[in-house]
Structure formats: C-alpha cells, structure tokens
Amino acid sequence: MTSSTHLKTRGRATAELEGGYRRMMLPAVFAVGLFAIIPLAGMLALSFSDYHLLRGTNWEFGLKNFVRLASDKRLMNSVYAMAILSFFGVATQVLIGAAIAVGLSKIVGRWRLGRVLFLLPYAVPHVAVALIWLSLFTPTLSPINAFFDIFGITVPSFLTTKNGALFAIVMADTWTNFPFTMLIILAALQGISPDLEEAAALDGATRVKTFFYITLPLLIPAFLMVTLFRFIDSLKHFPMIFVMTKGGPGRSTQATNYYAYIQTFQNSNVAYGAAIAVTLFVVAAFISFYVAKLNQRVTS
C-alpha cells in the first residue's frame, strides 16, 4: 500500500516535471514554427504552384515544376558544379582543419594564443573573402602573378577556365571555412584523455601508431559532424560565385543554389526556383539523416 502511494506520488511529480519542461519548450517551438516551419511550408506550396512574378498565378497546383526539373539540362549542369564544389571544398576543409588542429593540440604554453590567428579567416565576411580571392585570381591585379612575372613565369588565368574557376572557388571557400573544422576537431582532440596515449606508449606503441589506432578512431564522431555541417553549408554556395565569377565561365560555376537564384530573381520564375530549393532541401535532409544514423552507430 505504502509503496503504491509512493509510486503514484512519484508518477505525479514526474508528470508535473515533464509538463514544466514542455512549457519551457514553448518559446523554442514558437520560434521554430515561425521562422522555420511556416516559410518551409510556404516554399513547398510555391514549388507546386505556377507563381511567376510577371505572369502572376492561375492557381494551378501540380508536379509541373518537378517534372521540368528532371529534364532541365541547366539544372544538371548546376548539380555537377555543386557536387564538385561541395566534395572538394568539404574534403579540403576537413583535411586542412584536422591537420592544423593536430598541430595546434601539441602546442603548449603562451604560444597557445596563436590559435586565434587561425580563426581570423572565419571572421571575415564572405563577400570580402570573395573580393580578396577575386583579386588574387585576376592576373592583372594579383600579387602572385606579379611575383612570378619577375622570373618570367606566367601563372595561368584560373577564372577563365571551367576547372580553374571551380578550383578558385574551392580555395576561397576553404580559406574562410577551415577554421570551423579546425575548431571542432581541436575540441574533440582535447576531449581525449591523455591516459589513453600514455597507456599506449607504455605498451610500446609508436606515436604514429597511437595516432592512427587510438586518436583517429576517437575523432570519427567529430569528423562526421564537421563533414555534415560543412556539407549542408556547401549546398548554399552563393557569395563566392556571385562576386568571383557570376557563374562563369559560361555556366561552369553556376551551382544549384545560384541557379535557383537566377530562376527566381532574373527569370521571375519563383515557383520553379522554389522547386529547385525544395529538392535541395530534401537532398540535404536525407543526407543529414543518414549521417546522423551513421554517427549513432559509430558512437554506440
């Protein structure tokens, strides 16, 4: 009897506590609803509509925009550009970020403050980053070209070739975003107990072996997380392209997000632009879900 009363009281207390927690979540739910769900729902509605800035709308809803997506060569071109920019951009950012993080984690004493220097590129606004790299890659303005000119070496013009322009954007993107990957990996490195490395050393493991068999496996969740964050962000390529190439040469650097912008704002085709954006969102959500699952499996 006593124990059942006790259980009941405890149940009520838990319920009350949970109710309290739920109420505490209300502002967050409201904010997410207002700033994420409603615009998303609107975008979804738009993507099925025929809304055009010039022609208005006949209130016809259907799959027309999505059917068009499947046969749109310019979209395929943009997906290719985006895939190249995302793959090489994220891969370089993670590798460089990890390498610098490992280096910095070994630094002790007052030199540790030097870390701040590596964070600086992350603080520069993207348009400014794009302008810096635009001038570095413009042969008539670039100090790099001027330097090699002294020795009679002509540095090729990157922004006028397809692969060169993609490379230039990857460079700019890497420069401004590697501090983010570095920071996360550095934090993960510092979370690894030094006892593990000491134990390995006592067992006679070399430093290289310790790194590959102890440190690296423990960093995998951090790697997965930064890759995911950077990947999602890389689908939103815009300022670098807008400032450095305007999507050129031709349409070589017109990544999907930039193409959606052209459809919406230049071609006034809001519904089709929304369909592109929705598709991008679905792809990003699908990949995020998959990576999150993978992360769960790794950590458990």
Next chain:
Amino acid sequence: MKKFLSTLFSATVLAGVVSTSSVVNAADELNVVMFGMPYTKGLAALADDFEAKTGIKANIDVIGQDVFENRITLSFTGKSGDIDVVHTPVIQVQRWVSAGWLKPITAEVDAMAVKSDIMAGPLDAYKINGEQWAVPYMAATGLMTYRKDILEEAGVEVPQTWEDMLSVAAKIHNDDTAAIAMRAVPGQGFNMFIFPMVMRAYGGKFFEDYTGGDLTPAINSPETLEALNVYMKLLNDYGPQGAGNFNFAEVQAAAQNGQIAFAVEGTGIAASLVDPEKSKFADKTGITLPPAGPAGRSPAIAVHGLGIPASAKNPELSAKFIEWAVSTETMTKIALAQPFSNFTTQPVAQNEEVVAKYSKVHPDFLTVQAEALNLAIGHYRPLLPEWPALGQAIGENINAALNGLSSPEEALEAAEQEMRDILGN
C-alpha cells in the same frame, strides 16, 4: 483559401529578407531605396536639404546593386509598403510595370515644373502604355578611352571602326600593355551592356523587327556571329590575361594601372580614366565614341530614374521628393560634388561651375558624351519585361564562347533557342 495562399506566398518570399528594414513611416517621413552610383551617393548627402525645404525627413538608403534587386523584389512582392521612392533603372521598368510594382505617375510628373527641363528621350523611355512610370535623373552611355602616347609611338590613328581596332590592336599589343579590355562576365548589366555595341555596329539584332513588334528571336545571324568573332578576337588575342572574367572594376583597374591601351566602357568608368585625380595616366588618355561597324555606331545607353512603388503609402510626398531630386538646383549640387556628368536635367549643363569642372576633367568630355547619347538608340537593350532573363541567358552563352567552352556558332544557336524558351515561342 486563395487569400491565405497569396499571403503565404508573400510571407515566404519575405522570409528570405534578412536585412529589410521595416521602418514604419511617420506622416512626414520617406524611405528612399537606391543602389550605389555617384548620383545616389550625392543625393543621400543632401537629405538634410530636402528636410530643410519641405519639413519631410528622407531616409535615403544607398545599397549594393545585388542586394538592391533582392531587397526591392521582396518588398514589392510582399507589398510591405516600406519603400516610398525607388531607384528605377529603365532596363527593369517594363518588368516592374507588368508585375504591377510601380504606380503610374503621369499626372504627378505633368504637374512638375521641372518636366520641361528634362531630356525628352530618357523621359520617354519611362512611358509605357501611355503612362509615365518614373522620372530619369541620368543617362549613361558607352564611350571609348585610348592611350594617346601608345598610339603615337606606334604611329597609328584612333580607330574609327572595329576593323581598324583589330589592326591597331595587333600593332600595339604586347606583354606589358594589352591592347584592349571590355566587360566579359555574364549578365545583362555586364557583358550584355558592352557586347551589343559591337553587335549592333555589325547589324546584329536581338529580334526580327523590335520596333515593328515582331519579337521573333534573331540573335543567331551572320552579322552577330561576325561581331562575336571580333569581340572574341579582341579580348582573347589582344586583351590582358584573364580578360574573359573581367567586369567593369577589372577594366577600370587595368586602365588605371596602365595595363591596357583601350577601354570601351560606360560613362562613369570612362570619366574616371580621363580624370587626373583618379588615374595617373589621365593626361595621356583621350576619349571618343565607341568604334563603328558596317551598320554604323551604336553607343550603349542606360537610363536611371526614380519611381514610386505601387505599395507606397503616401505617393504625394514621394512625388514631392522626386521633383526635388531631379530639380536643377539639386542636380547641379550633385554634379559639382560627385563625378556625375550624365544628368538628364538640361539646365545643369549651362551652369558655369559644372562646365568648368568637366572641361578640366577632359576638354572633350561633355561634347563626346552628348554626341554618344545622340547616336544611342533607346532600345539598345530591348525594353521588355523578360529582358533580365534574356540578357542573362545570352550573356552566359557569349561568355562561354569567349572562354572556349563552346564555338561562337553554338553559342548563338543556344542563345536563340533559350530566348525562344524564355519568351514561350
């Protein structure tokens, strides 16, 4: 349901705006949104003048052109009414009018005393379906600058035609100083502001008969192909390294650093190249009309003006602001304070100080500019609501050919096909 959806659409479009200031207007306050140019900067600096004269406070927001286009599209589609006067480029006005974004202001403009002082051509450019939609403040045109010393040394004359330009360029081009640079990045305001000067000189055209109303795309013609070959040869063989990705800023910098002999550019950039305060080569630089072709000379033209959004809450105040902004007095002040010579309020050109200022920049400047404006055709770039889309598509194909991603023939064929797709015929 429809109302809900329409609100939702607007809300969605608006959700994209991060920086839209939703200033609630006081009765005697105006929000003016413009993008950065000498005139707009000059006007922003005179906001206090307007307040002193009328008691109305004007919040003049001068933003980047890219941000501007998104900002106003979002404000207009959302009908937020947060803009009272808007910078209206003539190249956009058809699109805005067909989208119902602007308020017709025929009666307001007729009532303005300054109306008779405004150049008729630019004013007419804002007349659509018998209504006036904006008032011009400037008309920029295309000009060519050349390095006198380089031409003298090579013993050649200033080229009068694009053919002459090819042979002169072959003579003067070298590793230190390239012959010529022009805008090349894709976009209706970038390569498609400059390339039509070559295209039209060779008799190329966008449509079968634009003035007669036959809008069948006709860019894939032997004339345009010849022009494209000339444009490509000039930039690829006689342009600076990387010319295929130049925009106006790179052209300007190359000329200011003495890296090119010729620049074919808009008035603003051309003026800066002959201004001793802006370029160390100014005293060696001459200015003239862009070259001619078999079909004559066709300098570019870009008219800018001020309009009133359909959603503006107090159009009377907006009209008052526009009248002040294009008045001879305000224009003269800006022409003196800024590098602003392409005003469309004519009496400004009679002001002695203004004449003295621009003669000092270059003695021929004002006359060459007037001559170019005289030659320019109003529909240099077609005045159609679909132009931004057409210009973007054509510009991308021209740029692809220039950078060797397609042949010029393929580029023009693709451009014409895309024009048909956009226009739906």
